Amino acid sequence: xxxxxxxxxxxxxxxxxxxxxxxxxxxxxxxxxxxxxxxxxxxxxxxxxxxxxxxxxxxxxxxxxxxxxxxxxxxxxxxxxxxxxxxxxxxxxxxxxxxxxxxxxxxxxxxxxxxxxxxxxxxxxxxxxxxxxxxxxxxxxxxxxxxxxxxxxxxxxxxxxxxxxxxxxxxxxxxxxxxxxxxxxxxxxxxxxxxxxxxxxxxxxxxxxxxxxxxxxxxxxxxxxxxxxxxxxxxxxxxxxxxxxxxxxxxxxxxx
Amino acid sequence: xxxxxxxxxxxxxxxxxxxxxxxxxxxxxxxxxxxxxxxxxxxxxxxxxxxxxxxxxxxxxxxxxxxxxxxxxxxxxxxxxxxxxxxxxxxxxxxxxxxxxxxxxxxxxxxxxxxxxxxxxxxxxxxxxxxxxxxxxxxxxxxxxxxxxxxxxxxxxxxxxxxxxxxxxxxxxxxxxxxxxxxxxxxxxxxxxxxxxxxxxxxxxxxxxxxxxxxxxxxxxxxxxxxxxxxxxxxxxxxxxxxxxxxxxxxxxxxxxxx
Numbered sequence: 001x002x003x004x005x006x007x008x009x010x011x012x013x014x015x016x017x018x019x020x021x022x023x024x025x026x027x028x029x030x031x032x033x034x035x036x037x038x039x040x041x042x043x044x045x046x047x048x049x050x051x052x053x054x055x056x057x058x059x060x061x062x063x064x065x066x067x068x069x070x071x072x073x074x075x076x077x078x079x080x081x082x083x084x085x086x087x088x089x090x091x092x093x094x095x096x097x098x099x100x101x102x103x104x105x106x107x108x109x110x111x112x113x114x115x116x117x118x119x120x121x122x123x124x125x126x127x128x129x130x131x132x133x134x135x136x137x138x139x140x141x142x143x144x145x146x147x148x149x150x151x152x153x154x155x156x157x158x159x160x161x162x163x164x165x166x167x168x169x170x171x172x173x174x175x176x177x178x179x180x181x182x183x184x185x186x187x188x189x190x191x192x193x194x195x196x197x198x199x200x201x202x203x204x205x206x207x208x209x210x211x212x213x214x215x216x217x218x219x220x221x222x223x224x225x226x227x228x229x230x231x232x233x234x235x236x237x238x239x240x241x242x243x244x245x246x247x248x249x250x251x252x253x254x255x256x
Numbered sequence: 257x258x259x260x261x262x263x264x265x266x267x268x269x270x271x272x273x274x275x276x277x278x279x280x281x282x283x284x285x286x287x288x289x290x291x292x293x294x295x296x297x298x299x300x301x302x303x304x305x306x307x308x309x310x311x312x313x314x315x316x317x318x319x320x321x322x323x324x325x326x327x328x329x330x331x332x333x334x335x336x337x338x339x340x341x342x343x344x345x346x347x348x349x350x351x352x353x354x355x356x357x358x359x360x361x362x363x364x365x366x367x368x369x370x371x372x373x374x375x376x377x378x379x380x381x382x383x384x385x386x387x388x389x390x391x392x393x394x395x396x397x398x399x400x401x402x403x404x405x406x407x408x409x410x411x412x413x414x415x416x417x418x419x420x421x422x423x424x425x426x427x428x429x430x431x432x433x434x435x436x437x438x439x440x441x442x443x444x445x446x447x448x449x450x451x452x453x454x455x456x457x458x459x460x461x462x463x464x465x466x467x468x469x470x471x472x473x474x475x476x477x478x479x480x481x482x483x484x485x486x487x488x489x490x491x492x493x494x495x496x497x498x499x500x501x502x503x504x505x506x507x508x509x510x511x512x513x514x515x
Contacts (some may be wrong), residue, residue, distance in 0.1 A: 004435075041307075041386075042306060042307070042340055042341070042386060042387045043337075043387055043492055044342055044343055044387050044388065044389075045340035046338060048340065055293035055294075057292065059338070059386055061338060061340025062338065062340070063339065063340050064272050064344040065344070065345060082339070082348060084338075084339075084348055086336065086384060087313075087380070087382055088292070088309065088311040088335065088382035088384055089292075089294060090294050090310075091313055091316070095334060095350075106439070122328045123507065126466065135341075136339065136345055138345075138348070139340065140338045140340075140384070140386070142292060142309055142384065143292040143293055143294055143295075144294055145293055145294065202294075246426065
């Protein structure tokens with residue numbers, strides 16, 4: 001991906017407003033942008049959701065096909081997460097094979113849902129060592145205004161809730177709902193001039209010093225984290241983001 | 257055109273198709289212009305069970321550089337299907353089919369864009385098929401024209417697109433998935449209603465010359481209906497509010513807290 005150029009003027013503008021406790025879009029530091037989730041948006045997918053988080057828009061599609069399990073987990077289905085940062089979504093995204101940024105987005109989303117046991121993969125086993133369901137979670141970014149991590153995570157959780165295992169089509173008995181276990185919700189915050197802001201917009205991401213994504217499950221336990229960018233966090237700041245993740249995660253979970 | 261499964265009746269005794277349509281009846285079509293914030297222009301099309309998004313960036317610097325034309329802009333279209341858009345997951349990324357579709361859509365759009373106004377630039381059109389149910393190239397071209405207009409790219413006219421085909425020896429308009437899979441012919445058409453020009457035309461299958469004539473005129477009638485929906489989408493997007501606030505354009509991007 002080509003790097004965005006940020007005008008110093010814009011950087012100053014954002015920083016000056018933050019000094020007064022204001023974000024450029026009028027939000028409070030700990031406030032998410034408006035969130036809308038539309039499930040079962042794609043009929044050809046086994047589960048799907050279209051998520052709008054402010055101006056960021058992603059579609060998450062879940063597909064299941066039959067396949068072989070990995071040798072080291074013969075009793076578990078296989079989870080594969082893929083993110084497409086297509087050029088439609090931003091003038092800085094380019095076509096072609098996934099670049100570092102798409103891979104990071106896909107891996108952070110994958111980590112949240114895998115480590116948080118969003119789906120009970122053991123229940124996706126048909127014959128141990130021989131045949132299991134391979135679950136593809138495909139994230140298609142349509143409009144990029146920052147914080148793909150959380151938009152895609154919310155989309156994946158919403159899609160799982162409505163997904164159906166297509167057993168009948170594959171001649172493996174009756175269809176059944178995807179075995180959902182937990183709802184690991186992620187929250188991403190950035191640090192700009194020592195201030196912590198949740199759900200960064202594109203401009204905020206571009207001027208941020210550091211970024212932290214924290215995923216939590218229902219009981220408040222942590223299941224995945226990722227720190228990004230070249231700035232640093234203090235321990236107190238990390239605790240603060242963890243706290244925010246629990247609190248905001250609970251709210252998001254209740255709305256899915 | 258595959259063989260028909262013996263139990264599948266594409267047209268019933270009453271002349272109705274699988275989804276209850278008559279031969280000259282189209283699937284419901286909905287178009288919305290200006291749906292994305294980052295793109296210069298965008299449009300979303302729901303056509304039957306097809307869901308297609310188009311975005312336009314540009315005119316902007318042309319990449320790759322060697323394609324730059326010192327006399328005109330290049331219209332570069334990229335047609336892409338989401339991996340979850342079809343029943344069997346599609347491997348992400350371009351294949352031969354999408355390369356071909358990208359090319360013919362680029363050519364169709366180039367004809368209507370005043371490319372000579374923007375030498376050395378590229379106008380990039382991205383078409384994303386989110387859900388596919390036959391006719392995605394027509395839906396894509398239809399969406400792309402609206403997105404170009406939404407981006408303010410000067411054009412001679414919109415391109416409207418619609419297909420006709422033959423199922424169970426009957427010529428029908430706007431084929432749905434089963435009709436495409438098990439039908440006998442398919443003719444996608446891209447049409448410029450104001451001038452009557454044909455800018456995209458393909459055909460596969462088997463047609464007598466009478467059937468072809470009938471098919472193409474049905475597709476053309478379809479395009480004219482599509483054109484009305486395209487115009488309506490743009491009018492809704494750029495409607496001017498009457499009471500007191502004459503200059504306020506409803507669809508204009510909300511002024512962001514800028515610099």
